Amino acid sequence: MFKKNVNLLPSMRMTPWRKISVGSWKPVGDSQVYCELDLDAEPALLWLDQANSGSEEKITITHLAGKVLGQVLRDVPDLNSIVRFGKIYPRRDVDIFFHVVQPDKDLSGHVVRSIDLKSLSDVARELNRGAKTIKEGKDESFKKIKNSWKYIPSFLAMTVLNTIGFIFYSCNFYIKGAGVPRDAFGSMMLTNIGSLGFESAFVPLPPYSKVPFVVALGKVVERVCVVDGKPAVKKRVSFCCTFDHRIIDGAHGAEMAKLIERYFTNPLELR
Numbered sequence: 001m002f003k004k005n006v007n008l009l010p011s012m013r014m015t016p017w018r019k020i021s022v023g024s025w026k027p028v029g030d031s032q033v034y035c036e037l038d039l040d041a042e043p044a045l046l047w048l049d050q051a052n053s054g055s056e057e058k059i060t061i062t063h064l065a066g067k068v069l070g071q072v073l074r075d076v077p078d079l080n081s082i083v084r085f086g087k088i089y090p091r092r093d094v095d096i097f098f099h100v101v102q103p104d105k106d107l108s109g110h111v112v113r114s115i116d117l118k119s120l121s122d123v124a125r126e127l128n129r130g131a132k133t134i135k136e137g138k139d140e141s142f143k144k145i146k147n148s149w150k151y152i153p154s155f156l157a158m159t160v161l162n163t164i165g166f167i168f169y170s171c172n173f174y175i176k177g178a179g180v181p182r183d184a185f186g187s188m189m190l191t192n193i194g195s196l197g198f199e200s201a202f203v204p205l206p207p208y209s210k211v212p213f214v215v216a217l218g219k220v221v222e223r224v225c226v227v228d229g230k231p232a233v234k235k236r237v238s239f240c241c242t243f244d245h246r247i248i249d250g251a252h253g254a255e256m257a258k259l260i261e262r263y264f265t266n267p268l269e270l271r
Contacts, residue, residue, distance in 0.1 A: 015106055016149035019157045031245040034202045037257055040265055041220045041237040047267045051120070062098065062192045063124040065217050065239070068263040070094050070115035071270055073187055076255055080187045081247050082210040084170050088247055095186030097211070100131045101196070108134045108142045111186045120270070144179040165208030185209035193240075194219030200238040212244035239264075 044064055051059050073080045073094045080091045094116040099109045110130030112123055133139050152160055164180060167173050174182050185206070193201050193216045200218045205211060218238035225234045239260055243253065263270055 099191035188213040
């Protein structure tokens, strides 16, 4: 008679997102690299206050971070690539996926296409409307995906996701009837973990998305820093980066870090 190794309660109800999460990652054996950029947030916050003065469309630090990352991908096109059948393929467009938390705590998102070619006001307007549509349950694409995942058993989640990733990205076929949006995840992902109260955290790369770069934007906090040799309290924010080492190496990472800091602390340089 075998005894239980762990005393467990009954299994939890699996939401569609939780099924996707369970089927997405393996415990070990990936190419993920992590780095954290601790940046001065005060120039960006001051610029946002000025930009939003009298503006109808509020620009947030999330919008600014997304535009910064879009500019970085434009400046360093090697970062904007995917791996297919052991080869690296550059993307033509710079598209960024912004995570959106729904009222029921499920995750969804909105892709801003060609973000490098759009103004910050345009990015804010599009993302604000997209997030509102999602939160109000009016996003038809997400509703179709959520409904279809209700009928997929949890033990098949990884197989289904790997199959979707293989067809849509490795083979680069788009199947309209599959209920999955075209290029659903874009060039990279940005998630504002600061809105959830986190100062820093590293987000894993979803393998089926073929996205080589994910940034988690932390909460703006006050920290003691050394300024001109003296201690001072400054507002800081963390960009927690996770990237695929098959595409982005140390040289790319260093260039990426310099550009993120340059554009985030000097928003007027954004094009």
